Amino acid sequence: MNIFVQTRNRISKFLAAFLRKKRSRIGIYGPPNAGKTTLANRIAKDWTGEQLGLVSEIPHETRRAVRKADISITGSNGSSITIDIVDTPGVTTKVDYKEFLEYGVAKEDAIVRAREATEGVAEAMHWLREDIDGVIYMLDSTEDPFMQVNIMMIGIIESRNLPVLIAANKTDLPDASPQRIRSAFPQHPVVPISCLEGSNLDELYEKMVNNFR
């Protein structure tokens, strides 16, 4: 290969790397047991056919942030986005290993789980500070949206000027009230969904395409 061809290849590689659009990393945040991993699994399965993580009723099942790269989502008008989805551990200000004992976890395992959960929360905060470009904030719509952790997290996300969609999950349950979430956070779009039943996810995908491009 002559020097002219080598130089041309190098320049084109450099330009390709320089001009490549950065893929947005969208973090799924929220308190423990809101359904973050169920949503991450739904998104990954709907658009790539693969799953991300394990789901359980025990709080803090996700104790490490898990990233699924290159998910292309297409809206109804044909426009699309390619994103990485980051499923993050549930954020809280307190962790007590005794909470896990109530789910039949042995004491030693509960202590390990609690330690991993605290590390997971710190990790989730670190991702938010350094590596996240947009947020789906996941709430259980049967719970009180004014929980302090929600108010703090929405404030932190807003202070970083990140686009945010609020997913009001568990609308399949009789006590669900997405309207309560709307009135708590009127400044952000709220999409009522049921990850379990897969209902209204099309609206969420539509809003993701519009908000995270």
Add this chain to the structure above:
Amino acid sequence: MAMQGVQIDLISEERLADMTSMEKIRMILDDVRQGTIVILERGLEPEEQSTLIEMTMREILPDGFNGIEIETYPSREESPGFLKRLMGKSTKETRLTVIGPANQLKMIKKDRDMISAWVSTK
């Protein structure tokens, strides 16, 4: 007989304004770990809240400190001054904040403008 009870520290806005972020967070965590309830006249900035969550997590121990309970009203948009309006900037006003040990301070009821909490001795 020694009086039983819970210490409450009320920190004024002026006192907080003189402290760095790390000084505020260290003061809060040191106090709360001793069982003190801390009430801040003005709340922490979002970045400080984020650091407080992270540092709290690092200090949790089995059968020891198990975290904090923190309650604050949702922040309000501050009315921007002329310069900020010109630059299109808006700032959030942080509001009264109550912080205590998770095993002693429990929220009873809360909405936009009211916090009702319950404090127990250890």
